[in-house]
Amino acid sequence: MKTAWCWEYQGYDPKTERLVESLCTLGNGRFATRGSAPESAADAVHYPATYLAGCYNRLTSAVAGRAVSNEDMVRLPDWTALRYRCLPDGAPPGDWLTPDHPSLRHCNVSLDLRAGTLTRRLLFHDAQGRRLGVTHTRIVHMGDPHLAAQHTVFHAYGWSGRIEVVSVLDGDVTNTGVERYHALAGRHLVEHRAGVEAEGTAWLSCTTSASRVRIGLAVRTRARPLTTVRTTCTADTATQGSVLPVRRGRPAVVVKTAALFSSLDRPVTDPVRRSIEYVGQAPDFPTLLASHRASWGRIWSEGEVRTSGEPGRILRLHAFHILQTLSPHTAELDAGVPARGLHGEAYRGHVFWDELFVLPYLALHFPDTARALLAYRHRRLPAAREAARRSGAKGAMFPWQSGGSGAEETQRLHLNPRSGRWLPDHSHLQRHVGSAIAWNVWQYGLATGDTGFMHGAGAELLLHIAHFWAGAAAWDIGLGRYRVRGVVGPDEYHDAYPDAVTPGIDDNAYTNVTAAWAVARALDLYAELPVSRRAELLAQLGLAAEDLGLWEDVSRRMYVPFHSGVISQFHGYGDLAELDWDAYRSRYQDIRRLDRILEAEGDTPNRYQASKQADTLMLGFLFRPAELAGLFRRLGYAFDDGLWARTVAYYLRRTCHGSTLSSLVHGWVLARQQGGDAWRYCREALLGDITDVQGGTTGEGIHLGAMAGTLDLVERGIVGLDPGPDGLRIDPVPLSEIPGSAFSVCYLGHRDIRIRFRPGRLGVRVPPSLLGPVPLVLPGGRTERVAPGQERWFRLPTD
Numbered sequence: 001m002k003t004a005w006c007w008e009y010q011g012y013d014p015k016t017e018r019l020v021e022s023l024c025t026l027g028n029g030r031f032a033t034r035g036s037a038p039e040s041a042a043d044a045v046h047y048p049a050t051y052l053a054g055c056y057n058r059l060t061s062a063v064a065g066r067a068v069s070n071e072d073m074v075r076l077p078d079w080t081a082l083r084y085r086c087l088p089d090g091a092p093p094g095d096w097l098t099p100d101h102p103s104l105r106h107c108n109v110s111l112d113l114r115a116g117t118l119t120r121r122l123l124f125h126d127a128q129g130r131r132l133g134v135t136h137t138r139i140v141h142m143g144d145p146h147l148a149a150q151h152t153v154f155h156a157y158g159w160s161g162r163i164e165v166v167s168v169l170d171g172d173v174t175n176t177g178v179e180r181y182h183a184l185a186g187r188h189l190v191e192h193r194a195g196v197e198a199e200g201t202a203w204l205s206c207t208t209s210a211s212r213v214r215i216g217l218a219v220r221t222r223a224r225p226l227t228t229v230r231t232t233c234t235a236d237t238a239t240q241g242s243v244l245p246v247r248r249g250r251p252a253v254v255v256k257t258a259a260l261f262s263s264l265d266r267p268v269t270d271p272v273r274r275s276i277e278y279v280g281q282a283p284d285f286p287t288l289l290a291s292h293r294a295s296w297g298r299i300w301s302e303g304e305v306r307t308s309g310e311p312g313r314i315l316r317l318h319a320f321h322i323l324q325t326l327s328p329h330t331a332e333l334d335a336g337v338p339a340r341g342l343h344g345e346a347y348r349g350h351v352f353w354d355e356l357f358v359l360p361y362l363a364l365h366f367p368d369t370a371r372a373l374l375a376y377r378h379r380r381l382p383a384a385r386e387a388a389r390r391s392g393a394k395g396a397m398f399p400w401q402s403g404g405s406g407a408e409e410t411q412r413l414h415l416n417p418r419s420g421r422w423l424p425d426h427s428h429l430q431r432h433v434g435s436a437i438a439w440n441v442w443q444y445g446l447a448t449g450d451t452g453f454m455h456g457a458g459a460e461l462l463l464h465i466a467h468f469w470a471g472a473a474a475w476d477i478g479l480g481r482y483r484v485r486g487v488v489g490p491d492e493y494h495d496a497y498p499d500a501v502t503p504g505i506d507d508n509a510y511t512n513v514t515a516a517w518a519v520a521r522a523l524d525l526y527a528e529l530p531v532s533r534r535a536e537l538l539a540q541l542g543l544a545a546e547d548l549g550l551w552e553d554v555s556r557r558m559y560v561p562f563h564s565g566v567i568s569q570f571h572g573y574g575d576l577a578e579l580d581w582d583a584y585r586s587r588y589q590d591i592r593r594l595d596r597i598l599e600a601e602g603d604t605p606n607r608y609q610a611s612k613q614a615d616t617l618m619l620g621f622l623f624r625p626a627e628l629a630g631l632f633r634r635l636g637y638a639f640d641d642g643l644w645a646r647t648v649a650y651y652l653r654r655t656c657h658g659s660t661l662s663s664l665v666h667g668w669v670l671a672r673q674q675g676g677d678a679w680r681y682c683r684e685a686l687l688g689d690i691t692d693v694q695g696g697t698t699g700e701g702i703h704l705g706a707m708a709g710t711l712d713l714v715e716r717g718i719v720g721l722d723p724g725p726d727g728l729r730i731d732p733v734p735l736s737e738i739p740g741s742a743f744s745v746c747y748l749g750h751r752d753i754r755i756r757f758r759p760g761r762l763g764v765r766v767p768p769s770l771l772g773p774v775p776l777v778l779p780g781g782r783t784e785r786v787a788p789g790q791e792r793w794f795r796l797p798t799d
Helices: 014-023 271-281 285-303 309-325 328-332 355-365 367-379 381-390 433-448 451-472 509-528 531-541 545-557 581-588 594-600 618-622 625-634 641-652 660-673 678-687 704-718
Strands: 006-010 031-033 050-063 066-076 082-088 104-112 117-125 131-140 147-157 161-170 189-196 201-208 214-224 229-233 237-246 252-262 413-416 421-424 474-476 481-483 721-724 727-730 741-747 750-758 761-765 774-778 782-786 791-795
Touching: 006 014, 031 131, 050 201, 050 252, 082 131, 082 147, 117 285, 131 285, 147 161, 147 237, 147 285, 161 201, 161 214, 161 252, 189 229, 189 237, 201 237, 201 271, 214 237, 214 271, 237 252, 252 271, 252 285, 285 309, 285 750, 309 355, 309 678, 309 704, 328 367, 355 367, 355 433, 355 704, 355 721, 355 741, 367 381, 367 433, 367 451, 381 451, 433 451, 433 509, 433 721, 433 741, 451 509, 451 531, 451 545, 481 545, 509 545, 509 618, 509 625, 581 594, 618 625, 618 660, 625 641, 641 660, 660 678, 660 704, 678 704, 704 721, 704 741, 761 774, 782 791
Parallel strands: 727 774
Antiparallel strands: 006 104, 031 050, 050 066, 082 161, 104 117, 117 131, 131 147, 147 252, 161 237, 189 201, 201 214, 214 252, 229 237, 413 421, 474 481, 721 727, 741 750, 750 761, 761 791, 774 782
């Protein structure tokens, strides 16, 4: 059952429990706890886990006869664990109860998005007719990023007696949340110490084995009616047990309040001592709940994207998970955009290019958070420069997968579960991640007008990325063009040419066009800088001013391949064999992971015109049609609507959507074209995680980029919101399934600019401020201005 602000799961199904845990994760941008049942330990069904943003550790594993080093987001000790059993008067003790116990008669899991609370209701009914109702309410405090709490109520129906309750702070945890990683080392926490203070606060201290992050967790457990508490401690676990009287109309209540600190916090302190002091001063649960709800109220006022019906409910869920992973608290951290959120261990918690889909939303709603995420990249600029130097390149070569240090964390082997074979992984050749960072820097500058950042860290990022591309582009005398060879594009299925002995493909259109764009924008920004800043940056880069002539040439003469009247995904793509799509669909039904299917058959997608996800069509996601046409004209290529329409149609037939980002991009591009299939792909993007479209992956962590992309689809895609130097551009393309929307944005220092879109009408309200009017650029180039304290409505074309 789903309502406007409530996401509910009726009944208990072990097959979907991991999915429920991921989608019911609670977080505050600093740490998050999966929505697991507190009665259950980690096993094949349940996976209780807490993750701290930016907390990584490296372990070495033996895989396929090789030593493989992986850096993982660390699973922290479980603060939620609560075991209980009934002690009826005049009867032997009952079993320890869990959702898997045969006496379970009812289970309801309810996620309140407005309040940021998770409630689990269970009803057990034994053979003697005794019933026990249990209600857990959990929060991870949005106002205070160090606190979380769990409130449990026990109701006895038809009997009286006692409830034995055991509250556990469990540090005996390992990273085992992804089945295909089970052969890899997963014990990241060492040097455990556990204890209980005189006032009854349990505490646990541990350290990550290699990165040496110190973790301190303290849990205050309070029971009503008051009772004697028995405590036991091992090196890695603190257990507090009590027996509570219960009878009809007299429930028993247990409240666990947790405080989490680490050596990553600023100012640096003793994490365990600080957590003990902090939890001891924490308010009671009703007070915590009230302040938590108030904090969520503020977050929603700034971050909600409102529309009607099913899309509106799903968008609210997506926003909820974005804001739990990347809240205003994240602005205080050294953390990036984990592709699977703080919700699970898939992709090892690494940072990919998914921020490309996340930062446009954040820049318009939470610019301070967006700035901090770009600062994460800037702090890793030295590592990217070192990576370029080691590979013989110039500038900054950012890794495809990043974690704590900024080194390349992409695995060099991956497991095909279908064949059981470990295979070489060449996805580290996706150099286009640098262009994604450059695009985000530029978009942030357009949305905020933050010249301090753009002239400082932003300029360093942009110019070092441009320096990399200017060096990576090799001149081809025969073509009279610059080429980028030996890379992998967004379509990860093509990592080499058929039968080639070396990995990589040449002249990926997306990579080359975005590289040329990044170089051009770096030159634009350089031209705006004060003379002294230009000299400083040139010295950092080891360049003279005249060397930038090469940059200008690269930005205008990059090679883009074509075939059969369409843009080629890469040089030689049109020479590959056509796949018998109908045969594979009839044989396998779901062919999203076509790469695994073909490899298990002894074949490879490198031989076919078959793409995992949107690649060339990503250009339509990043750039408006007029902007894209201008890019191609700058490169000396003819570009018109017909070319783009043919290119879109060509790749639609040859893409299997093995990534959750693929449907999003296809839906976006088709919506902008007013294509008939637009809603099909948009809806797939909306449903991707909640229906677990990839069959088991959501339980390992949500797909943060796809979720954020659906919010961006409404704002930048359908409403056509595009912050620019001449004003806030708005160019809607109505979609009947999402007929209207409303949201507040930030632009050039203005906060809470209210945008309301209806077919044929647009409302803009600017709150009172000392800033000047907000300039608008409406369809057809029409310019308008809305003054602070004013609301204006505009008529729009309806065709």
